[in-house]
Amino acid sequence: MRHEPAGGLGDAGQLGRRPRAVVVGGGIAGLAAATGLAERGVVVEVLEREPYLGGRVGGWSETLPDGTRVSMSRGFHAFFRQYYNLRALLRRGDPGLERLVALEDYPLVDADGHRDTFRGLPRTPPWNAVAFALRSPTFRPADLVRLDARAAAPLANVSVPGIYEAIDGVDAQSFVESINFPPAARHLAFEVFSRSFFAPPSRMSAAELATMFHIYFLGSSEGLMFDVPDDGFDTALWEPLRHYLTTRGVTFSTGVTVSSLERGGTVEGGRFHVNHSDGGTDADAVVLATDVRGLRSVVAASSDLGEPVSTVDGPGALERWRADVAALGSAPPFLVQRLWLDTPVDASRPPFLGTGGLDPLDNVSVLDRYEHDAAAWAARHGGSVVELHAYSAAPPPGVDDDAWTAGLRERCVARLHELYPETARARVVGELVQWREDCPMFGVGDFARRPTVATPVDGLVLAGDGIRIDLPVALMERAASTGWQAANRLLAGWGLAGHPLETVPTTGRLGPLRRAAQYAMRAR
Structure with a gap:
C-alpha cells in the first residue's frame, strides 16, 4: 500500500528563508529523516554519538591480535524484501541496491535436529x-x-x-x-x-x-527470504548514503553527544538550542532519533521546552508525554561474538542458521560467504569468519557482567561445535565481542502509551524503531518509516511536500479469511 503525504512546495528555497533542522542520531531513523528534509531543501545537521553512522546497523574497523585490520559491527541484520521504506532510503546511495545480495536459504534447527527451511515456498x-x-x-x-x-x-x-x-x-x-x-x-x-x-x-x-x-x-x-550487505555496513550502506546527503548540504558531526534541548535560539526564527558535547546548535526543528536510553536522557534533561503550541492535546499533555518517554523500556542485553578461525567451515553450511531450543545460541552466521572483507581474510588464512548471537541474555541477579559474558561466550562456542563439528578443530585467531543493552522493549501492554512521531512541542518530532507508528512495520523498517514520517511532519508545517511511504496491506489481504477471523474474534 502506498501512503501519500501532504502536498506542498517542492523546495524550501521558495519560502524566503530555508528552515534549519538538527537530527539527533545518525542511525536508520535519523538518516531517513535527514534525507526527507534535505531533499526538500531544508538545512540539516546530523549529530551522532558514535564515530560512525548507521546506529545499531553501524560498521567500523578493529584490529586483531596479529595486527590485521578487520570489519566489525553489532551483528547480523536481515534486509527483508518487505522493508520498502528502508530500501527506498538505501537506494539514495545505491540506486540498484547492488550492495545487497540474496541468501539462498535461511534454515532453522532445534535441539532435536528438526530443520525448517524457507527455500521454495x-x-x-x-x-x-x-x-x-x-x-x-x-x-x-x-x-x-x-x-x-x-x-x-x-x-x-x-x-x-x-x-x-x-x-x-x-x-x-x-x-x-x-x-x-x-x-x-x-x-x-x-x-x-x-x-x-x-x-x-x-x-x-x-x-x-x-x-x-x-x-x-x-x-x-x-x-521470509532476505538480502544481506556484501561488505561491512559502513562500506556497503552508509558511506554511499553519506556522500549522497553531503552533496545535498547535510553536515555530519560524529562523536558528539547531545545532552538536552531548550526553547529559543540566537538565530532568526530559531525555536531550539541543542546542547551537546561540542557546544551547541540552534535550529527551527529537532528530530530526536536516538535509542531508547538516549531519548529518555535527553527528554529528562530538557526542562525548558515551553508549553505545547497545540491545544488539541489538552492540559498536562507535555507532562504526560514526558512520563510516556520515561516509561520506555529496553530489552535484555544480547551478545555478538565474532570469531576468526584458521579452519574453514564446511562448504555445506548455510550462510545463516537460526536456532531454537539451543540455549544460549540464537543464530550462526558464516560471514565469509557473503561479506567481501571476511571472504578476503578467509582466503588469505585458509579459514573462516563466524558470528554467534545470544539474545535476551541477562545475567542472573548478583552475577558480575564480565563473568557472565565469559561463560556465555564459552557456551555459545560449545553450541557451535555441536552444530558444526569441524569448528572444534579450529584455532581462534581473533575474537571480538559486543555486549549491548540498547534495543527497545515491546512489552505486554506497552503500545497504548508508546510515544509517537508527533510530540506536544511544535517543531520537535521523534523517530526510531521504538517509536509508535500506526502502520504494519517492524524492526529496521519501523526505524526507516518513522524517520520518513518525522520529516513529513516537519515539512507539512513549513508547507513543503512530503514523501510517500509504502507498507504491506494495513489489513488482512484475503477477504474470506479476514471475515472468518472477525467472526471468530467476536465469538471469543
Missing part, C-alpha cells in the same frame, strides 16, 4: 504459511486440525492499531500456546522470530508477534 498468501507449516518436520497434518481457530483468528485479521487494541495485553508465549501449536513448532515457527526483538516470548507483546506474521506471511508476497 510459494509466495502467495495464505499458501506460503500453510506450505511452511505442512512441510515442517515439527508440524504434522493432524496438528492443523487441532489448532484453535478462535485463538488463532488475530493472525488472519491484523490491522494497525486494531491488533494492538485486541491482544497487546497478552504475551507472545501465552498467545501461541493458546493456538495449540505443537511445542517443537513453537520453537521454530514463532520463538525464533519473537527473539529477533531481543526479548523472551513471555515478556513480548502478542500483538507484535501477530504483526510480524502479517508482514512476512499473510500480508505480503515477499516471504
Whole structure:
C-alpha cells in the first residue's frame, strides 16, 4: 500500500528563508529523516554519538591480535524484501541496491535436529504459511486440525492499531500456546522470530508477534527470504548514503553527544538550542532519533521546552508525554561474538542458521560467504569468519557482567561445535565481542502509551524503531518509516511536500479469511 503525504512546495528555497533542522542520531531513523528534509531543501545537521553512522546497523574497523585490520559491527541484520521504506532510503546511495545480495536459504534447527527451511515456498498468501507449516518436520497434518481457530483468528485479521487494541495485553508465549501449536513448532515457527526483538516470548507483546506474521506471511508476497550487505555496513550502506546527503548540504558531526534541548535560539526564527558535547546548535526543528536510553536522557534533561503550541492535546499533555518517554523500556542485553578461525567451515553450511531450543545460541552466521572483507581474510588464512548471537541474555541477579559474558561466550562456542563439528578443530585467531543493552522493549501492554512521531512541542518530532507508528512495520523498517514520517511532519508545517511511504496491506489481504477471523474474534 502506498501512503501519500501532504502536498506542498517542492523546495524550501521558495519560502524566503530555508528552515534549519538538527537530527539527533545518525542511525536508520535519523538518516531517513535527514534525507526527507534535505531533499526538500531544508538545512540539516546530523549529530551522532558514535564515530560512525548507521546506529545499531553501524560498521567500523578493529584490529586483531596479529595486527590485521578487520570489519566489525553489532551483528547480523536481515534486509527483508518487505522493508520498502528502508530500501527506498538505501537506494539514495545505491540506486540498484547492488550492495545487497540474496541468501539462498535461511534454515532453522532445534535441539532435536528438526530443520525448517524457507527455500521454495510459494509466495502467495495464505499458501506460503500453510506450505511452511505442512512441510515442517515439527508440524504434522493432524496438528492443523487441532489448532484453535478462535485463538488463532488475530493472525488472519491484523490491522494497525486494531491488533494492538485486541491482544497487546497478552504475551507472545501465552498467545501461541493458546493456538495449540505443537511445542517443537513453537520453537521454530514463532520463538525464533519473537527473539529477533531481543526479548523472551513471555515478556513480548502478542500483538507484535501477530504483526510480524502479517508482514512476512499473510500480508505480503515477499516471504521470509532476505538480502544481506556484501561488505561491512559502513562500506556497503552508509558511506554511499553519506556522500549522497553531503552533496545535498547535510553536515555530519560524529562523536558528539547531545545532552538536552531548550526553547529559543540566537538565530532568526530559531525555536531550539541543542546542547551537546561540542557546544551547541540552534535550529527551527529537532528530530530526536536516538535509542531508547538516549531519548529518555535527553527528554529528562530538557526542562525548558515551553508549553505545547497545540491545544488539541489538552492540559498536562507535555507532562504526560514526558512520563510516556520515561516509561520506555529496553530489552535484555544480547551478545555478538565474532570469531576468526584458521579452519574453514564446511562448504555445506548455510550462510545463516537460526536456532531454537539451543540455549544460549540464537543464530550462526558464516560471514565469509557473503561479506567481501571476511571472504578476503578467509582466503588469505585458509579459514573462516563466524558470528554467534545470544539474545535476551541477562545475567542472573548478583552475577558480575564480565563473568557472565565469559561463560556465555564459552557456551555459545560449545553450541557451535555441536552444530558444526569441524569448528572444534579450529584455532581462534581473533575474537571480538559486543555486549549491548540498547534495543527497545515491546512489552505486554506497552503500545497504548508508546510515544509517537508527533510530540506536544511544535517543531520537535521523534523517530526510531521504538517509536509508535500506526502502520504494519517492524524492526529496521519501523526505524526507516518513522524517520520518513518525522520529516513529513516537519515539512507539512513549513508547507513543503512530503514523501510517500509504502507498507504491506494495513489489513488482512484475503477477504474470506479476514471475515472468518472477525467472526471468530467476536465469538471469543
